[in-house]
Structures are given as structure tokens and as C-alpha cells.
Amino acid sequence: MPKLYDYVLSGSCYKVRLMTALLGVTYETQAIDFYPGREHKSPAMLALNPLGQLPVFEDYGLVLRDAQAILCHLANRHDPAGTWLPRDQRFGQVMMWLGFAGGELMAVSAARMVSMLGYPGDLEALRAKGRMAMRVIEDHLSDRQLAGGIWAVGDTPTIADIALFPYVMLSHDAGIGHEDYPAINLWQRQVRRLPGFVGMPGIPDYF
Amino acid sequence: MSSDWTPIALSRDVPDGVTRAVCLEGSELVIWRGAGEAHVWEDRCPHRGMRLSLGFVRDGALNCLYHGWQYGASSSCVRIPAHPDLTVPPTIKANAYPTCEAGGLIWVGKEGAGALPALPATTTPVLSLAVATDGIEAQGLMRDLDGGRLHVFWHRVRPGKVMLHGVIEGSADVSRVAALMRQIRTQYEEGVAA
Numbered sequence: 001m002p003k004l005y006d007y008v009l010s011g012s013c014y015k016v017r018l019m020t021a022l023l024g025v026t027y028e029t030q031a032i033d034f035y036p037g038r039e040h041k042s043p044a045m046l047a048l049n050p051l052g053q054l055p056v057f058e059d060y061g062l063v064l065r066d067a068q069a070i071l072c073h074l075a076n077r078h079d080p081a082g083t084w085l086p087r088d089q090r091f092g093q094v095m096m097w098l099g100f101a102g103g104e105l106m107a108v109s110a111a112r113m114v115s116m117l118g119y120p121g122d123l124e125a126l127r128a129k130g131r132m133a134m135r136v137i138e139d140h141l142s143d144r145q146l147a148g149g150i151w152a153v154g155d156t157p158t159i160a161d162i163a164l165f166p167y168v169m170l171s172h173d174a175g176i177g178h179e180d181y182p183a184i185n186l187w188q189r190q191v192r193r194l195p196g197f198v199g200m201p202g203i204p205d206y207f
Numbered sequence: 208m209s210s211d212w213t214p215i216a217l218s219r220d221v222p223d224g225v226t227r228a229v230c231l232e233g234s235e236l237v238i239w240r241g242a243g244e245a246h247v248w249e250d251r252c253p254h255r256g257m258r259l260s261l262g263f264v265r266d267g268a269l270n271c272l273y274h275g276w277q278y279g280a281s282s283s284c285v286r287i288p289a290h291p292d293l294t295v296p297p298t299i300k301a302n303a304y305p306t307c308e309a310g311g312l313i314w315v316g317k318e319g320a321g322a323l324p325a326l327p328a329t330t331t332p333v334l335s336l337a338v339a340t341d342g343i344e345a346q347g348l349m350r351d352l353d354g355g356r357l358h359v360f361w362h363r364v365r366p367g368k369v370m371l372h373g374v375i376e377g378s379a380d381v382s383r384v385a386a387l388m389r390q391i392r393t394q395y396e397e398g399v400a401a
Binding site: 139143180181182185186189204 | 216217220225228261272335337370381382
């Protein structure tokens, strides 16, 4: 059975929990004491992921790190129809948003760690970067909505939406509200309506 | 233009069953729509202060996410799930503001507000867009387009930030007008707007 090394408050672990729920993949979890125990930096966890980060996902004898890579793996192995990771011209766009979700948007995560867990860091600078990332998403989604769409790429939800969703929603924890983002507001409701959707602390699973 | 009324969102961006958080002059508001009608309230549940914009609309009523207190269109609390047999006293009310819709926009009014300003009868919504600036020169700024006209309304979020609301009178390519609005945003944020 697949296994997720998990921290319940982690938006990156939540990407994996959400995708497995949407795909109906059953798996076991091992709770890691990320805070305050720093168990992700323990020798046992560093042996699984030398980067000392969560999530780590074991499946088919593979030990995978990086939430975006795990989303690709899940879609590749557990979605034979290929709707969550389309192989046509949408593929490159999906990859582009995955890179953004693991890159620029992680400023929201960093701001949240400072704000919620008291991690060291320049909160205002991180919030400013987070807002710039949120604006990029808002501009993209508002163009999609003007064109009659709703999802980040194409006419159906993809792992691009699942990669973007957690830290967009958890921005509240970092002190970044959604007042500036009407298109994000409409998109996030559709994500929460997906069959099999699960929430996490800070992301209600009903509407 | 009358200052009794302030545009705070595009009607299109608050479809039925949706809540939307808006900040106006530093005050937190919630817009929600049930049974076709838009409402603008203080974004605060009178029970425990939870933001009502995080709640959900069901059966034409707004439900607080925290304890499920349910508020009807009149803003009175109609149901407290922890006390299902209680007839809720009418004094338990959310704080509602005068609200109307015109020109493709949702407007919030002062108490006893007069008539709305004259607006184009038919409009096509473009975007609401946050801009880091203290204000723009005129409510209802206009830009002529091929075949139509862009009207840019706005409200002040707080000092240093406004939200623009663009609607088209006549016909125009909406995606190109969206790009024009983002150019206007850039001009204001770089301090080069005419």
C-alpha cells in the first residue's frame, strides 16, 4: 500500500492527500512531528529525503519527494484516462503551473511559517512576494473565466489546479486575504465541489 | 456623481450561492447572493465575530462557518443549530447595509442614501482589479474603444489601495479590454497615469 509521510498542517502534504482522495487511492500515513519536533530533519527522514522536506511518498517501491513530482506520479500511475495530467498540448501548461506552485507561490508558505509557527524571516517581504504570486494566478484565472473557462488549464481540472489550490487557500494564515481576487474566489469554489474533495485545517470541505 | 453609493464588485463575480469578501475604507464587508438577490453586510457574525464570507449559502440564507448560525435575507438570525427548537430573538441580526445593483455593479450605500448615479443601461463586465494607488481622478473614468466605451469605477480598499471595476458600454473584445485594464493598473502603480 502507498505510504505518505505526513504533517497535517502542511499545504504540500495536503496536495498529496487531496489528489489521492480525488483519485480514490487508498494509502497509509505516518504522522511526522514537523513542529515543534523537527522530525523531518531526523536521520530516519533524511535517509528518505536528503532535502529534509515533507511530503515523502512511497509507492511501487519508489521513494518520492516534492509534492509536484508526487502529483505527476499519482496521475501517471492511478489515472489511466490521463485527464489529470493530459498528454496533449495542455501538458506543457500543466507543467508550467506545477513549477509555479512549487516556486513563486511557496512565498505564501514561507510567510505562513513565519506568521503561524514563528519561523525566522521577513514577514512583510514574504507577504509581498506571496501577493505577487497570487496576482499572477488571479490574472490567469480571470482571463480563463472571460474565455468561458474555470480551470487553470483546459476544460477539466488537472494537477495544476491541485498544486495551486492549497497555498492559495492557506494564504489567510499568512495574513493575505482573498479580497483582491474575485476570479480565485470563483475557482476555489469549483475545486471544493470536486467529487471526493477533502479539506484540511483552514480549508473547509463543505460550502 | 453621488457619493452616497460606492461600487464594490461586479455583479457577475457574485453569482447565486457565492460569498465574496470585500474591504472598503478598511472595513470588512461580505457580499453574498441567495435566491438571486445580492446582500452587503458587515463581514462579522454577531455570535463570535467569525468572518461570514468564510461561510456558505444554503436555501437562500447565509450560514456562519463557525457554529452554523443562519441568517436570512433580512439579516436576522433564523436558526441556531445548537438550539434547534429555539425561536431566535429578532435582536440577533447581522449588520446589513443598503445594497443595490445597477450597470453590472453591486453598490453599497450610506444610510438614507439618495438615488444612484446615472449609469449605462446595458453593460458587459470586464474585471475587478486591485491596484496599489491612493485613488484615481474620477469615479467612472472612461476610455473609448472600437465600438464601445470602457467605464472604470472604483472603491478605496484602504490608504494606498483601490479596487477598479471595469464594465463596457457597447461592444468590444472583452479579453483585449481586460489587457487594457491591466495596463491602467501598471500605469497607476508606476505613478505614470495621466
